[in-house]
Amino acid sequence: MKKERLTGAKAIIKSLEAQGVEVIFGLPGGAALPMYDELPKSKIKHILTRHEQGAAHMADGYARATGKVGVCMATSGPGATNLVTGLATAYMDSSPIVAITGQVPRSMIGNDAFQEVDITGITIPITKHNYLVKQAADLPHIIEQAFYLASTGRKGPVLIDIPRDVQLEDFPPDRAKRAPLEGYSPTIEGHPRQITKAVQLIRTAEKPVLITGGGVFHSDSSEDLRNLAEKIDIAVINTLPGKATFPNSHELYFGMLGYHGRVAANTAVSEADVIVAVGVRFGDRTTGPLDTFAKQAKLVHIDIDPAEISKNVPSYLPIVGDAKNILSELGHLLPEMKHKEWIGHLKEVAKAHPLPAKMKGVSTPNIIRILGEVVKDPILVTDVGKHQIFAAHYFPIESPRSFITSGGLGTMGFGVPAAIGAKVARPERTVVDIAGDGSFMMTCNQIATAAQYSIPICVLIMNDYCLGMIHQLQDVFYDKRYEACKLGKNVNYAKLAESMGAVGIRVTEEKEIKGAIEKGLSCGQPCAIDFVLDDNCNVYPMVTGSTLLEYRE
Amino acid sequence: MRHTISILCDDTPGVLTRISSLFSRRGFNIESLSVGHTERPGKSRFTIVVEGDEKILEQVRKQLQKLIHVIKAWGISPEESVEREHALLKIQMSERQRGEILQIITAVQARIVDSSNRTWILEVTGDTAAIDNAFNLFKHYKIIESIRTGKISLERGGGKTAKR
Numbered sequence: 001m002k003k004e005r006l007t008g009a010k011a012i013i014k015s016l017e018a019q020g021v022e023v024i025f026g027l028p029g030g031a032a033l034p035m036y037d038e039l040p041k042s043k044i045k046h047i048l049t050r051h052e053q054g055a056a057h058m059a060d061g062y063a064r065a066t067g068k069v070g071v072c073m074a075t076s077g078p079g080a081t082n083l084v085t086g087l088a089t090a091y092m093d094s095s096p097i098v099a100i101t102g103q104v105p106r107s108m109i110g111n112d113a114f115q116e117v118d119i120t121g122i123t124i125p126i127t128k129h130n131y132l133v134k135q136a137a138d139l140p141h142i143i144e145q146a147f148y149l150a151s152t153g154r155k156g157p158v159l160i161d162i163p164r165d166v167q168l169e170d171f172p173p174d175r176a177k178r179a180p181l182e183g184y185s186p187t188i189e190g191h192p193r194q195i196t197k198a199v200q201l202i203r204t205a206e207k208p209v210l211i212t213g214g215g216v217f218h219s220d221s222s223e224d225l226r227n228l229a230e231k232i233d234i235a236v237i238n239t240l241p242g243k244a245t246f247p248n249s250h251e252l253y254f255g256m257l258g259y260h261g262r263v264a265a266n267t268a269v270s271e272a273d274v275i276v277a278v279g280v281r282f283g284d285r286t287t288g289p290l291d292t293f294a295k296q297a298k299l300v301h302i303d304i305d306p307a308e309i310s311k312n313v314p315s316y317l318p319i320v321g322d323a324k325n326i327l328s329e330l331g332h333l334l335p336e337m338k339h340k341e342w343i344g345h346l347k348e349v350a351k352a353h354p355l356p357a358k359m360k361g362v363s364t365p366n367i368i369r370i371l372g373e374v375v376k377d378p379i380l381v382t383d384v385g386k387h388q389i390f391a392a393h394y395f396p397i398e399s400p401r402s403f404i405t406s407g408g409l410g411t412m413g414f415g416v417p418a419a420i421g422a423k424v425a426r427p428e429r430t431v432v433d434i435a436g437d438g439s440f441m442m443t444c445n446q447i448a449t450a451a452q453y454s455i456p457i458c459v460l461i462m463n464d465y466c467l468g469m470i471h472q473l474q475d476v477f478y479d480k481r482y483e484a485c486k487l488g489k490n491v492n493y494a495k496l497a498e499s500m501g502a503v504g505i506r507v508t509e510e511k512e513i514k515g516a517i518e519k520g521l522s523c524g525q526p527c528a529i530d531f532v533l534d535d536n537c538n539v540y541p542m543v544t545g546s547t548l549l550e551y552r553e
Numbered sequence: 554m555r556h557t558i559s560i561l562c563d564d565t566p567g568v569l570t571r572i573s574s575l576f577s578r579r580g581f582n583i584e585s586l587s588v589g590h591t592e593r594p595g596k597s598r599f600t601i602v603v604e605g606d607e608k609i610l611e612q613v614r615k616q617l618q619k620l621i622h623v624i625k626a627w628g629i630s631p632e633e634s635v636e637r638e639h640a641l642l643k644i645q646m647s648e649r650q651r652g653e654i655l656q657i658i659t660a661v662q663a664r665i666v667d668s669s670n671r672t673w674i675l676e677v678t679g680d681t682a683a684i685d686n687a688f689n690l691f692k693h694y695k696i697i698e699s700i701r702t703g704k705i706s707l708e709r710g711g712g713k714t715a716k717r
Contacts, residue, residue, distance in 0.1 A: 124567075129621040132567075181621065305619070307612065
């Protein structure tokens with residue numbers, strides 16, 4: 001009997017199905033059409049985006065909302081280069097996505113063919129790994145490997161570039177080759193001796209602090225974190241990507257640290273004697289000036305990536321491994337402890353430095369406060385800018401994977417597509433995107449995608465008619481010279497959303513805020529609410545000096 | 554300070570780009586780089602010499618180790634290893650100079666690998682200092698062109714370093 005032969009395209013779709021892929025976010029083109037031709041025969045759903053950048057952000061939002069690998073697809077050339085910002089965003093925040101791109105046929109590679117670009121060359125620094133597939137028989141294992149790489153160790157984006165003729169090439173399935181992965185074996189278990197040393201050190205601590213970051217988010221270790229924190233009575237603070245790792249209403253929680261950090265959090269890190277940092281890469285927005293950062297403390301640095309140890313902040317006691325394992329281990333080994341005086345001191349600092357914004361008018365903090373009254377436990381997605389920091393401070397997050405933001409790369413335009421990805425992944429959750437008018441405009445075309453597929457996300461646009469964070473920086477550091485930050489008043493975002501088939505609401509008065517949000521959340525359709533701000537207040541606290549304790553608030 | 558890094562990796566297209574870009578991104582100029590097959594089929598070994606800050610270099614080493622195709626990246630100290638470099642020099646000489654040059658060739662243990670009328674191609678092998686030394690001696694004659702391979706290093710002793 002003649003054995004069935006597979007084409008590359010069939011193998012791609014079969015392999016994606018084998019990985020449990022439910023949805024692909026993408027936009028086709030000539031070099032991707034053989035794959036697209038196989039899609040209708042599969043139960044995998046495809047969401048046609050309006051720009052490939054959005055496809056990558058959607059896959060990212062999907063991945064962050066679930067922990068599963070998000071998949072995006074694009075064609076060669078401009079399709080592939082449009083993915084680049086999305087891949088870099090996922091790379092900086094260690095989000096597991098697989099991007100599949102079409103490529104010109106093998107015989108034309110290197111000839112400057114139509115829509116040819118060296119996407120594997122371009123994406124080397126912004127992917128965990130990438131592949132240019134040379135023959136169809138390699139596809140099953142490359143795809144399996146790509147998902148494995150994306151979702152294990154320090155997670156991240158993987159790109160697979162597949163020439164059009166490889167998609168069409170047929171091969172007997174038993175010819176599929178397994179490529180070895182000798183150079184890849186992430187450390188999962190923390191070294192027992194290091195853990196023992198950490199236990200001894202933490203037992204002696206009088207002013208201990210736990211800093212949680214994206215690593216806790218991605219390893220789903222919020223429960224282990226909470227158990228540990230409560231058992232040893234330790235102050236918990238977080239980086240921006242770590243916001244959703246610990247209940248924000250918890251009495252041991254003191255907020256976000258760093259450049260835009262809460263005074264209590266920055267005080268905690270500046271006075272602590274032992275810092276336990278988990279899944280934190282000590283980015284510059286977290287540490288402020290490195291030469292003054294936490295000099296008094298002994299740092300226990302827990303990270304799955306050995307390259308993060310002592311990269312920015314010298315580590316006193318490194319533990320390489322998965323946060324979940326190590327946090328649970330520490331929780332078992334450490335005895336119950338009390339740090340009443342220290343926690344009391346931080347509570348006093350927190351009380352003396354409440355969030356400074358006035359809660360009135362059509363202002364970002366007030367809108368976020370009202371949002372918190374209307375909806376409980378949503379997935380909150382943000383764009384990048386002033387509203388992002390407001391959201392981080394003013395909206396309490398209580399459950400894991402419920403705060404999705406572009407932390408490392410700071411990608412304006414992330415919000416709308418990431419919210420779509422999150423809603424596709426978690427249809428039962430309410431998904432709200434807080435955006436600025438500047439960032440909304442960068443990817444607002446995806447409202448058309450949301451409307452076409454009836455994906456009911458609610459976008460709150462903080463419309464100050466300008467690039468708010470730029471405005472604030474120019475206000476504070478450039479003597480109010482507001483160069484190139486005013487956007488003009490010519491766009492009506494509500495009408496813009498309406499024109500794409502979504503619900504659009506425009507709010508200009510404080511009394512309309514609550515009703516508008518309620519309507520936006522209950523309409524069952526994608527919705528954009530254009531909040532025309534009457535008070536374009538700056539976001540504080542903000543570090544202005546050479547230590548985290550020199551700030552403006 | 555000068556550092557030597559050894560890398561055992563898969564012999565696969567693009568691996569050189571992945572490795573070298575990690576150095577260039579952080580402003581390291583690669584002084585020499587040599588790569589070739591090893592005793593294991595499908596594996597290559599790089600020896601890379603760079604000058605720069607030790608702390609940043611350690612970061613680069615860790616980043617190299619993160620590349621999926623890299624099996625191991627490690628630093629090599631000159632005291633604990635055997636180093637070799639290879640050079641070819643094309644020298645033009647007059648009739649009178651032949652005798653002197655032959656003497657130098659004997660002294661530095663070079664070999665004549667090609668000769669035409671008035672030019673010889675010489676081959677020299679040794680550690681970096683020995684090659685420098687040979688160049689110093691030959692520079693008084695007319696070197697038409699020359700080339701060095703870059704260093705290769707192997708640690709002394711019975712162990713296999715990539716297994717450490």
